[in-house]
Amino acid sequence: MGDQAPGFAVDPAAVRRFARDLRQDLDEHLTPENDRILATFLDTPLFGTSSASAPVRQAARDYARQLINLLDVVETLLYNGAVLSETAHHVADAYTTSDIASSDRLSGLTALAKTDVATAEATTTTTDGSKR
Numbered sequence: 001m002g003d004q005a006p007g008f009a010v011d012p013a014a015v016r017r018f019a020r021d022l023r024q025d026l027d028e029h030l031t032p033e034n035d036r037i038l039a040t041f042l043d044t045p046l047f048g049t050s051s052a053s054a055p056v057r058q059a060a061r062d063y064a065r066q067l068i069n070l071l072d073v074v075e076t077l078l079y080n081g082a083v084l085s086e087t088a089h090h091v092a093d094a095y096t097t098s099d100i101a102s103s104d105r106l107s108g109l110t111a112l113a114k115t116d117v118a119t120a121e122a123t124t125t126t127t128d129g130s131k132r
Contacts, residue, residue: 012092019088026081
């Protein structure tokens with residue numbers, strides 16, 4: 001089509017597959033692993049909390065705080081992954097709906113063009129002066 005950029009093609013089925021696969025990874029791998037990590041850390045006492053050494057006790061508190069921060073990051077990652085999966089489904093649905101609407105509009109315009117051509121042909125005069 002000349003110098004025009006080709007644009008891009010969206011494959012709604014591939015987008016849905018991505019969404020499904022991401023959700024499956026979250027549900028079957030990442031979330032259970034996160035749950036196992038949480039259980040391990042909740043069931044395991046922190047080192048150094050009973051130490052006579054103030055620096056060791058502070059290190060234990062710092063470690064616990066950083067661990068909580070890390071677990072919060074993982075929770076956010078899991079949540080955002082689920083949101084991304086759902087968003088991908090919505091994007092695929094929107095593209096499908098848009099494609100259907102475009103196809104219907106094109107069909108309507110083609111039908112209108114056919115009617116216009118037929119009307120024009122019916123009222124066109126031939127070279128011998130008669131109507132066609």
